[in-house]
Amino acid sequence: MQALKLRKENCVFYTSKAELANVSLFFPITAGRCRIGNFIRKQKTWNLFLHLNKELLGIERYNILSNFEKWGIQHIDCYMKLLDEERIVVIEPPKNHELFQVYENIIENEIKKLKNPYGRPYEIIRIKTERYDEDRLAAYTNSLIVNKTIYVPLFNIEGDSVALRTWQQVMPGYTIKGFGFKLTDEPVISQKILK
Numbered sequence: 001m002q003a004l005k006l007r008k009e010n011c012v013f014y015t016s017k018a019e020l021a022n023v024s025l026f027f028p029i030t031a032g033r034c035r036i037g038n039f040i041r042k043q044k045t046w047n048l049f050l051h052l053n054k055e056l057l058g059i060e061r062y063n064i065l066s067n068f069e070k071w072g073i074q075h076i077d078c079y080m081k082l083l084d085e086e087r088i089v090v091i092e093p094p095k096n097h098e099l100f101q102v103y104e105n106i107i108e109n110e111i112k113k114l115k116n117p118y119g120r121p122y123e124i125i126r127i128k129t130e131r132y133d134e135d136r137l138a139a140y141t142n143s144l145i146v147n148k149t150i151y152v153p154l155f156n157i158e159g160d161s162v163a164l165r166t167w168q169q170v171m172p173g174y175t176i177k178g179f180g181f182k183l184t185d186e187p188v189i190s191q192k193i194l195k
Contacts, residue, residue: 065110068102078139079103083125086116089170092126093137127166130159143167145174154178 053059068079080090090107093100107124116122129138132155140163144151152167154160160178167176 063114066106068099068106070099075142077142078137079106079141080111081141081143081145083170086118086120087123087125087170089125089127089141091129091137091139091141093129094131097131097135097137099137125170127170128159128162130155130157132157138163140167148173149175149177152176152178154180156180 050062065076065079078091080088082088088111090111091103093103111124112121114122127140129140132138138153138155138157138159140152140159142153150167150171152164154163164176164178168174
């Protein structure tokens, strides 16, 4: 294995497989995605990344989707959410939004080709979204599922009530709770960036 020069602040501990042991990694894996920033620049490094994920975490299968935003955090949960091993809920923007066709193309050309763990196509469920704060899309899929409760971000727009009803239909037996979201309340975003 290639030796890497690592800084301590870049190492994060995560739980590995079912053994519940801590594993020290030099790239953070969060919320169903892997943030590796500038780490992967060459094929050799990508192969090392794949090898370490397989050996340390047991991850062998990757589904890498096209970018769905022009700007933003590019967080997959802002576009779609894996509900269980057979169903995916995907945002459906208004037809007159500039990203409508981008979202539809990803579904048609990528998501519909994915196979679930049973070798079948995923059931794709759509959740309508609307604009907020000019042309941004309300990311109702960027929800948090904890035990039998789903926390859905609300954007103080008419689409909020539709989104809550959709979540209730998609996940019967779960408690659906909305919470207010304001970009200016995000602790990781500098106020200078927002001006």
